[in-house]
Amino acid sequence: MRRGGTRSAISSLVVALCVLLGSAATHPDASEVPAEGGDGGMTVLRGAAEADGRVAYTAVRGLRGPQGTLAVRVVSRPGEGLAMAPLGAEEQPFVVRSSSALETLDESLLAMLEHTYRVVEAEPEELDGRSAKVVEARRADDTVAGRFWVDEATDLLLGRDVYDPAGDPSFSSRLTELRLGDRGWPEDTLGDEPWGDALDHTEREELRSEGWTLPEHLTWNLRLVDARSTHHEEHRVVHTVYSDGLSQISVFAQRGKLGEEHLSADQNGYVGTGTGGGGVTTGHETIFGGDVGQYQSMWQANGFVYTLLADAPADLASSAVTALPGPEGSSGFWSRVQRGLSRLGLV
Amino acid sequence: MDHLGERLSALIDGELGAAEHERALIHLAKCEPCRFEADMMRRLKRRLTGLGEPEPDLDFMGRLMARPGMDSPFGAGAPLGSSRPLGGFPEEPTRKAPERREPRTSPERYVPVRRPEDGGSVRSPYFSGGRYAVAGLAVATALLGSAFVAGGENPDNAPVVEPRLSDYAVEHAVTSRQIPVVDPATDPVVAWPAGIPRTSERASDPNETTR
The missing domain is CATH 3.30.200.100 (MucB/RseB, C-terminal domain)
Structure with a gap:
């Protein structure tokens, strides 16, 4: 009887270990890099990056962080750059000039996103009255680390959220009042580029x-x-x-x-x-x-x-x-x- | 009684025939001056022979002769210094003691190398474990001392710099395509890059933080 009991205990222990290992295998750690799985959403995001250098637009970019919000008027002129000024301010806007360095950086950032997370396309949503494709960057444990909204009509990036490991949004960016055209572009501003x-x-x-x-x-x-x-x-x-x-x-x-x-x-x-x-x-x-x-x-x-x-x-x-x-x-x-x-x- | 004369040097050099050699030895037994002279000549010869063959470094010879299968110390072996680490191989049971190739005359130093067939350890007392310990301790002490000295405070000749936080903020804003912002509780507008006029002064200017 005793021998049978010991054997039974060992069998139970083995089963428990197998369950534990199986559970660990099916629930990888959130910090596992790269997150396994396809990256079907990358096509949408690369399309958005391409549209950003092709489509002229004017909009309001709303930023929300852990300690407050900020609204910035943005004007994008392809080939020239992106002008930003706080909403209602009278100063000259801050202009980021288009450059090959930034294009290279964009490619690196997209590659890093693809490498680190599983990038998948989710169900489309409406954002500020516009139909948007939704792309999620998921960690290895399938929690959402970031979410993107890409305009169906123009392929422009309408919104972006970054979530902390607890699932709470850390940063949020929304493009509202979107109008095509670069009316309001600051012609006199030289702008800045990355260090050469x-x-x-x-x-x-x-x-x-x-x-x-x-x-x-x-x-x-x-x-x-x-x-x-x-x-x-x-x-x-x-x-x-x-x-x-x-x-x-x-x-x-x-x-x-x-x-x-x-x-x-x-x-x-x-x-x-x-x-x-x-x-x-x-x-x-x-x-x-x-x-x-x-x-x-x-x-x-x-x-x-x-x-x-x-x-x-x-x-x-x-x-x-x-x-x-x-x-x-x-x-x-x-x-x-x-x-x-x-x-x-x-x- | 005639002395040996020139035959004495021939005797020392081993150039006499058997009968002459016997007669010379009989004479030496009876003649004190010849015995004294023969003794002096032998000493002189040993001294001269010793000067003619410099004493090689024992560790060097040990490394050369310890190469298994190496007939010539100048054969196609590994370069000097690579055949054995400092202190020798602690475990090398097949190594044989160096064999003397030429008659070496005295004076010479005796190298107490024990052979495996003698039943003793092949490790030379010159490379004992105690030497390892001492060498290791010395290296560790030197390393710690160097690190301690190098880990001191910043050298006085390091220039005092004032990082241009405003420039950094612009560079960061350019690469991230954002506008750097300040605490909305103290100022509701952006932290404007340097060189661009502002309508209001912030309560805490980040440019001052570098000082």
């Missing part, structure tokens, strides 16, 4: 050999999609863009240290910005710009000053900051040894 010095793989490797920290991969879903540099007062500044296809994070790095006449170090020796970019915090992982969600952080580490700007969910931006070299704070023996090993390139 694009850094290819070889140049990034050279910079790394000179001590620059330019990771190709920050976290499970944040990968380098663009790198370029410029010079400020003869000091090189490198701008790296990381993305999962839904959110963008900019990291600016330059050699040097922060002046401490206005930025006093705290007890741990941390030198950097605080909430809203002012003051000093005791850590570097939670610095909100206090806007509709832009993340701002600045700190010094290993002879470099890092500045991070992100339009991304807080947890994503925070994980990006944490993945970069930490601030010089701890003066303990092992912390200093670890920092030294890092500077010597041994870890």
Whole structure:
């Protein structure tokens, strides 16, 4: 009897393990990259990207973040760029000039979206009175990370939502009052383009050999999609863009240290910005710009000053900051040894 | 009694015939001056022979002769320095002790290499585990010391920089095709890029955050 009972217990345990393993196999972790499955929705999104460079339009872009909303008048003129001005403001609009660099970046972002998530087309919906195709970016556990609305008539991107792992919207963008034509284009505005010095793989490797920290991969879903540099007062500044296809994070790095006449170090020796970019915090992982969600952080580490700007969910931006070299704070023996090993390139 | 004279050097060099050699030895047994001179000549010869053949480095010779199947130390083997790590191979039971190829005259150093057939360890006392421990400790100490020094505070010659947050905000806005914004609680409008006039001043200007 006892032997039979033991055998029965072992059989039950084996069955339980099989069920557990089967359950794990059928319910992958949300952070599994890439999410398995087809990407049928990518055709719709690539069509939207193509339409953005082909269709002239005027609209109001409404932005909603974790801390507020903002309405921006946008005018798109193919071949010229995108003009943006806050609704009701009298200043000159901010113009992003069309450029091959941005087209390349768009392709990289779409490729990153396709790589990270399962991109599927969902049931069409109406948005602001217009019929729209709906595309969802799904994580490996099939939760929705992002949703896109693409106009049936023009193929323009009408809306975009980014959701946090809990399913709550982190960022939302809606194009309303859409009219075709670029009436209202600011003819006198020169506009801005990305910094011109694009850094290819070889140049990034050279910079790394000179001590620059330019990771190709920050976290499970944040990968380098663009790198370029410029010079400020003869000091090189490198701008790296990381993305999962839904959110963008900019990291600016330059050699040097922060002046401490206005930025006093705290007890741990941390030198950097605080909430809203002012003051000093005791850590570097939670610095909100206090806007509709832009993340701002600045700190010094290993002879470099890092500045991070992100339009991304807080947890994503925070994980990006944490993945970069930490601030010089701890003066303990092992912390200093670890920092030294890092500077010597041994870890 | 006649002394050996030039026959003495022939005796030392082994050039005498058997009968002459016997007679010379009998003479040496009875003649103190010749015995003294023969002894001096032998010493001198040893000294000269020793100068003519420099003593090779024992570790170098060990590495050369330890190559299995290598007849010539200058054969097509691995380059010097690659045949054995510093301290030798701890486990190499088939290695044979180096064989002497030429008659080596004294003085020479005895290398106490024990052979497997002797039943003892083949590890040379020159490469004992204690040496490994000491070497490892020295390397670790040097590494930690270097890392500790390198991990000090920023060098004073690092330039003090003021990151242009406004420029960064424009660059980020361009690549993300957004307008950077500020806290709507303090200002309901956008954080306008540098160089563009604004109608109102914000309560907290992000440009000041770099200082």
